[in-house]
Every structure is written in structure tokens, then in C-alpha cells.
Amino acid sequence: MLLTRVYDALLTVAYPQACRVCGGGVEQRRFGVVCKGCWEATRIFTGAETICWKCGAPSPGLEIPVELKPNVRCHRCDSQTFTAARAIGPYEHGLRASVLEFKRRPHLAPFLIRLLNDVAQRTPLNEATRIIPVPLHKNRARERGFNQAAVIAAALAKRMQLPLDETSLVRSSGSEKYRAGLDRKGRRDTVAGAFAVRHPRLVENENVLLIDDVFTTGATVDACSEVLVASGARNVYVLTIARGKS
């Protein structure tokens, strides 16, 4: 601990990490590219807020007893196949800066791994038996050199001591196009049929923890969930770093 602190202090002098939110110095390596103050100002879901139990959309202002929380639905997610989706917090401040940095460098700050683990320990995600990252399109993997979802999945699998499965779920087509400005249905259509399960026996009866970096419309994770459930997965729980506005 002391050594880490000494090392952090030396590192701050030798190579100060500027906070990607406020521009100040980042005090500890475990915080990644965001300083302590900016992390404190970042909204982190505690599990106590009222959300759509299925897709995790916040329902501000709605106060209901704990035992009724699993009944809350936003109904916009009714057609989606996953059982539940959760994130550390909204896609803003420290979480947004960390996700953007993470697209450039395959390093996940220990602080984020801890927060992801906290979310994964809550019901119903704590029923997960297997961790699967959303596969990255081959061309994009080649450009970037890594798949963020796979980096998160590997870190979590180690922390949670769950099997990491990077082979069962694959991209089945190279036709996925992302076009800005597409509506919900348009975005859904571009990913429908983009995924396939290569080893159905490995996902049969499993509670899959499906990992991606950001949940926006849920179209991508839902396309993955459809093929996983069609292959016999009992539940698909989605875990992302942040939740964007859909």
C-alpha cells in the first residue's frame, strides 16, 4: 500500500496524468484518467434508485418499496430479449471520460473494475454463471487492436472468478453499418442477424453476463441476447460501464 502510494507520488511528478474532465492532476493511478474530485461529482448508481428493473432506465421521482422494485418497467424495453441490463452510472463526467480513454488504450482503471464488480454483485446479475463480451467487428478490431468489451470481461471474470467465454458468441456478418441519426428501429435493423452462437452447448442453461462498454438503445446487446437465448441460455444479464441516453 505504502509502496503504491510512493509510486503514485513519484509518477505524478514524473508523468502527471491530467484529469480528462477538469484538467487537474489525477492523484492515484487506480482512478485512471479522472481525478478524485471529478469521480466524486460523477453519478454512480447505488442500487437504491428506482429503475426499470429490466433495462435499467432511471425512473426519477418514483419512490416505491424495495420489494416492489422488480415490478418496475419502462415498457420501451418490452421487446428486448435480455433479462436485465445494468451500468455503473449515466454516460457523463468521469464515466464518459473513462469510456473515451478506454477506446484508445486497452487499460481499465482498477477503480472501474471495482465499480463494475459492485454492480455485478447485485440482484439479478449476481446469478451470472458465465461472462461473454460483445464481439467486435473484425475490421474495427484490426483498426483498434483490441475489443474493449473483451478487456472488461477478462478483468471481471478474474475478479468474480467466473468462466470467461470469448468463443461462443461471434459476429456472423460484416454488414453491420453504423449510421448516425438512425432511429431506434433503424439501429436495431443494422445489428439484427449480425451475431451467432458458435458453441450452443457452452451457453445452454447458463446465466450469461454479457459485457459491453456503453448501453444506449440496447440494440447491440439485444441482438446478442436473441441468439444466446435461442441457443438455450437461461438468462442474459447485460453489464456496461455507462448508460447513454437512448
Ligand SMILES: [Zn+2]
Ligand atoms: Zn478532475
Ligand SMILES: [Zn+2]
Ligand atoms: Zn426498460
